[in-house]
Amino acid sequence: MKLGVVRFPGSCDEVDALLACRRFGEAEILWHRDRDLHGVDVVVLPGGFSYGDYLRVGAIARFSPVMEAVTEFARAGGPVLGICNGFQVLCEAGLLPGALLPNTGLRFLCRQVEVGVANPATAFTRACARGERLSLPVKHGAGRFHASEAELDELEAAGQIALRYAAGHNPNGSARDAAGVTNAAGNVLGLMPHPEHATDPLTGSVDGGKLFESVAQHVTEGAAVPA
Amino acid sequence: MKVRVLIRPKEGILDPQGQAVERALPALGFTGVESVHVGRLVDLEVADPACVEEMCEQLLANPLIEDYEVQVDDGGRA
Numbered sequence: 001m002k003l004g005v006v007r008f009p010g011s012c013d014e015v016d017a018l019l020a021c022r023r024f025g026e027a028e029i030l031w032h033r034d035r036d037l038h039g040v041d042v043v044v045l046p047g048g049f050s051y052g053d054y055l056r057v058g059a060i061a062r063f064s065p066v067m068e069a070v071t072e073f074a075r076a077g078g079p080v081l082g083i084c085n086g087f088q089v090l091c092e093a094g095l096l097p098g099a100l101l102p103n104t105g106l107r108f109l110c111r112q113v114e115v116g117v118a119n120p121a122t123a124f125t126r127a128c129a130r131g132e133r134l135s136l137p138v139k140h141g142a143g144r145f146h147a148s149e150a151e152l153d154e155l156e157a158a159g160q161i162a163l164r165y166a167a168g169h170n171p172n173g174s175a176r177d178a179a180g181v182t183n184a185a186g187n188v189l190g191l192m193p194h195p196e197h198a199t200d201p202l203t204g205s206v207d208g209g210k211l212f213e214s215v216a217q218h219v220t221e222g223a224a225v226p227a
Numbered sequence: 228m229k230v231r232v233l234i235r236p237k238e239g240i241l242d243p244q245g246q247a248v249e250r251a252l253p254a255l256g257f258t259g260v261e262s263v264h265v266g267r268l269v270d271l272e273v274a275d276p277a278c279v280e281e282m283c284e285q286l287l288a289n290p291l292i293e294d295y296e297v298q299v300d301d302g303g304r305a
Contacts, residue, residue, distance in 0.1 A: 056289055099291045106243045
């Protein structure tokens with residue numbers, strides 16, 4: 001499996017993401033001006049403050065040249081993982097539903113949270129059991145997931161809210177405790193917690209590795225997900 | 228032509244920034260303040276103001292969470 005981590009101007013978690021990816025496969029950095037994805041099997045949009053997060057979080061990054069290739073890749077079923085700012089970029093790009101708003105408490109949050117796997121049948125959660133709890137760090141100022149009530153009902157019914165903050169762990173006021181959301185096909189996942197910061201025992205949790213294990217299975221065994 | 232775009236959080240969406248300002252004002256002695264909302268203002272000069280609506284839809288605002296209002300300064304000709 002070969003993973004590509006996109007570096008936007010203002011990204012800051014791309015090196016951690018790259019190192020996490022290398023625990024599970026080959027990985028390289030993709031530059032935001034690249035128009036092709038160097039043949040990677042998986043694309044990761046990392047955390048940070050792409051283009052200074054000017055205007056709105058993720059709003060400018062969505063127009064960078066690499067996003068055209070990422071959009072085409074995602075629409076063809078390629079697995080795409082958006083972490084934190086990457087999640088915000090995917091929402092702005094229309095590859096994921098909803099939007100991310102400033103945290104209810106207005107503070108930048110940096111803490112460990114518990115997240116439950118609500119749908120283990122996606123490209124990035126298939127190595128998890130339903131209801132499995134993952135301990136992952138969050139660090140963001142705008143992580144409050146928002147969609148209309150009707151859309152939230154649809155997302156829930158379709159299993160697109162794949163990861164949920166455990167009771168008492170919703171740090172930012174996200175609707176329906178959504179921590180991670182997928183597209184309808186389940187090949188694109190965006191989440192506010194940082195799995196790439198939870199792959200080394202030194203950091204206290206290796207639960208983030210489950211997402212990379214999942215996509216490795218997805219790439220090597222094919223897209224068919226056990227029901 | 229000068230155009231001003233006003234962008235504000237959609238009605239009904241929790242606006243913690245507005246709430247924080249609303250709570251801060253009474254501390255300075257300003258009473259009777261309610262419904263404070265904080266938005267964004269974009270000033271631009273454009274050759275064709277007709278395209279500003281499209282700019283808002285595509286970039287300046289996120290229609291999922293924000294409302295926008297386009298004000299064209301036609302130099303008092305209208």
